[in-house]
Amino acid sequence: MKPAQNVPEDRIQIGQLRSAYGLNGWLWVYSNTEPMSNLFDYLPWYVETKDGWQVMDVKRWKPHGKGLVVSLKGVSDRTAADGLVGANVWISKSQLPKAGVDEYYWSDLTGLTVLSLDEQEQDINLGVIYELFETGANDVMVVHATPDSVDSEERMIPWHKDVVQHVDLDAGRIYVNWGVDY
Template structure:
């Protein structure tokens, strides 16, 4: 671990250091990547500690039970590992591969304005995407109302080809086939 010189402005969180594992400085790693072992494809990591931002490299890692454990360069005992527990793992967004056609990173979708059409083909503002989550069938957008939205309702809108009509990242909008009363 070394103090980070240039923490990326466009950083994205890909995981978290959860708890110490054993006595030799290993840590449980929670991963937001799919599959979870892809978290190790994006090095170095940036973690924010009490001492400020640190650049972290992984010496070794392995699957363990249903999770992952890792040995980090410069972390050689449990006390050092304990000092990192709870630290979020960040990378520069530029480290991620470009998404394919009609593929998006969830982080790019958060904050987009969600628009639909009423029976008279007038635009309806449902609010902004607050978060996304997976279900067994498809992903779901959690849309929070804003001052500009049609009402104060929070909506759960499925990410499905029949619902999502168009995504315009540059304009910060997503168009959906969704009714006010759904």
Template sequence: MEPTQNVPENHIQIGQLRSAYGLNGWLWVYSNTDPMSNVFDYLPWLVKTKEGWQTMSVKRWKPHGKGLVVALKGVSDRTAADALVGAEIWVDKAQLPKAGVDEYYWSDLKGLTVLSLDEQEQDINLGRIYELFETGANDVMVVHATPDSIDSEERMIPWHKDVVQHVDLEAGRIYVNWGVDY
């Protein structure tokens, strides 16, 4: 484990170390990848710990129950594993496959300004995407108000083909078919 400073901006969080597993330094892994085992396709990991950033290598991993457990190089006992609980797993974004047409990484959507149109086809600023989360039916954008938005409401807008009209990553905007009063 080597402490690393000045993490490059081109990194993306792909998981988290959740809790110690057993006595030999293994940890439960929460994965943001689909399928979840793909978290091990992107190595080494840059891990954000309480003490700072560390580059970590995976020694072994295995599925266990409905989750995943991992043994990391340099983590050999329960005490060392406990020290990593809650640490975030990051990788260089260049390691990830390019998103397909009309596909986006959530990290690219966070911070986009969400715009709708009024009856006169004028832009209505609904706020900025704060986070996204999965539901059974579709993903949901959590939109927080900004000083420029139409009001101070937080909105939960479904990521659905009938709602999301256009995404412009370069301009930092996403157009939605969503009323102010929804």
């Protein structure tokens, strides 16, 4: 473990160290990647610890039960592992592969203004994407109201080809086929 000198400004959270595993410094790690083992494709990690940012490299990892455990360089006992519990794992966004055509990273969608059209084809501001989550059928956008939105409602809008009409990352907008009264 070494203190991070240049923590990337374009960082993106890809996981979290959850709890110590065993006595030799291993930790349970939660992954935001799909599949979850892709977490180990992006190294080094920038870990936000209680004592500041640390750059960490993975020594070994393995699937265990329904999760993953990891051994980090410089973390050799349970006490050191306990000190990292709850720490978030970040990487530079530049480490990620470029999204394909009509594919988006959730982090790129968070904060976009969600617009629908009324009967006169006028923009209706539904709010901004606060977060996304998976369901069995499709992903869902959680849209929070803003001072500029049509009302103060929180909306759950499915990420589906019949709903999502157009994404304009440069303009910070996403157009959806979604009524105000849904």
